[in-house]
Amino acid sequence: MTGDGRAGRHVGSGRGGLGRRRALTLGAAGALAALAPLAPLTGCTVERREDRDGSGADGEWVSPFTGEAGGEPGQVLAVKVDNAPPARPQVGLDAADLVYVEEVEAGLSRLVAVYAGRLPERVGPVRSARESDLELLRQFDEPALAFSGAQSGLLPLIEAAPAHTRPPEAAPDAYHRDPERAAPHNLFVDPRALLATAPEASEAADIGFVFGAAPEDGGEPVDEREVSYANAGFGFRWDAAAGRWAVALDGEATELTASTVVLQYVTVRPSEFGDGAGHITPYTETVGSGDAEVLRDGRSYPARWRRRSERRGTAFTDQDGQPSRFAPGPVWVVFLPA
Template sequence: MAVVDRGGRRATNTAVVAVLAVLAVLVAGLLFARHGGTDRTSNAPGRSTPPAATPSASPVPSATPLGERSPFTGLPQDRPRPVLAVKIDNVGPARPQTGIDRADLVYVEQVEAGLTRILAVFSSSPSHLPDRVGPVRSARESDLELLRQFGRPALAFSGAQTRLLPVIAAAPLHDVSPGHAGRAYTRDGSRPAPHNLYASPARLLAAAPDASASRDIGFRFGPAPSGGTAATTRTVRFPSASVGLRWSAEQRRWLVSFDGGPATATGSGRLGAPTVVIQYVTVRASRYHDRWGSVSPYSETVGSGEAEVLRDGAAYRAHWSRPDADRGTRFTTGQGDPMTFAPGQVWIVLAPRPS
């Protein structure tokens, strides 16, 4: 083959190859000088290509950064997720409940007649949310104070006392009750009313696209602190109800009982959590009452007091402090150090403060 220049003269391939070779040497020299003689692929000085048969070692994985862990459970999360709170029935005809096992946080609080009700808080990836949750029941005034630490979460509830409805409407939350998110709710014909209202968490969140994402509410997770005492059982008594707790070394969690019977969830079996907090609070009469005239209790979660934290088969005396409603609750040991929880679901039993 030959190359033809403008004057029609022919040049041989040999001459062209020679010129190209000189240019290649000059370019290689310039690149070598610019990068200081180090190849960025192999990190070996002066080497232009990595060893053909030696794969590079994988980096040692580091602990998940705090920003990539749920502030509610201490477990890894891809990003903060919107917060959904659901008020759930907890009397005999409402059991077993549905979806509680998928909650991040489970609050147990006193209601009328000395019974208890549950506030389940969800803030996980869509794949972890239950298909439905319930039975959904009515809200209470103390729920509003408890929820302010989450920003403006979505709150699912079946209704409320008439005079309380304007207070809920003015509270910093997204109302996703049936009147605002009717398509999220269904009735279960196999159960008697009012213990048969269920909701879809996905549809509830779709009705509250601006719900606040999970944020720090004061919980800390990590190895157990020193100073705990061995414990396998605890019972929290309300005027007409009880919450039993039993440590399962095999399952590494505290199994829950309600009113002397095992607490279960449909489709998943026994309820339990790696960490249970018994938070002693003042329970006083609120300004509201139910249709039968029973005054609604108000559990005060702003202030300070004593607590007992159960984890890893041990009980820890702790102190809780929440200076104002817009801030989370800080738990500390008797020595004033942060009280650490075991990663996973956390139950908080708002127990009446001993008189």
């Protein structure tokens, strides 16, 4: 059984794709047209800030995930968060430093919420892990991972991964079921209790993000950008008064916001796994290079991304090959099929 309470199924990967076309809205299609062509990536050294030891100009610690000063370095905790309509509103997602959006079976989506230092009382609903999560999370060295379980064939890979994986059976006191919600959308985790079971989880460190003032020129004004998978949509509307992007899920407004939104175009291929309904699990490749779009301060900036290996973070560069600067604050990265 998977952590979602369904029977897992191991299927062949095949070469025929996922058997369906992943949909992009007109907003995303327009973004793709605006991205080409871009200058090739050069071997530049990406600097998050002048002091790469984590301190800002006044000696305060600066978060490598948000670019915000203050606080102290914290251990990295990644939580697999449900994004099906019955799971909303999610809890604790607004406190995440970094949110990754990924496609799963049947064109649905899951979120990977990353925390380091600032921890809410609970996060969820928590759902199951996927194979591509292991590649994505390796950039954080050895983070803690909260997830509800995984398909039986995937469990050996998760157990062998260099991460402190903590499903409910490994940290029972850190999880609880909310009786007001229906299973499987009712599992929540206490981040502090979970991290107490993983004292050796890595602290936050540089993953390639660069924060700073917006470019003085370039970019296009954008009030709203919408992107989607076959059965999951995401909208980002610029709220000038708040200085943030307001996040909509499947067309419904939420309380979630982001200072920077990155639309990262990646290879999404079939994996060797599938769910109990016969849907093949997509594998999102986050090592490599490709196009991206950086949304900040009500403008859109074309970019390129490169991640050289699993153990390294992702460098984002502009059309001149210089580091793309993010606005300080929470970052959302949406993985879209190239």
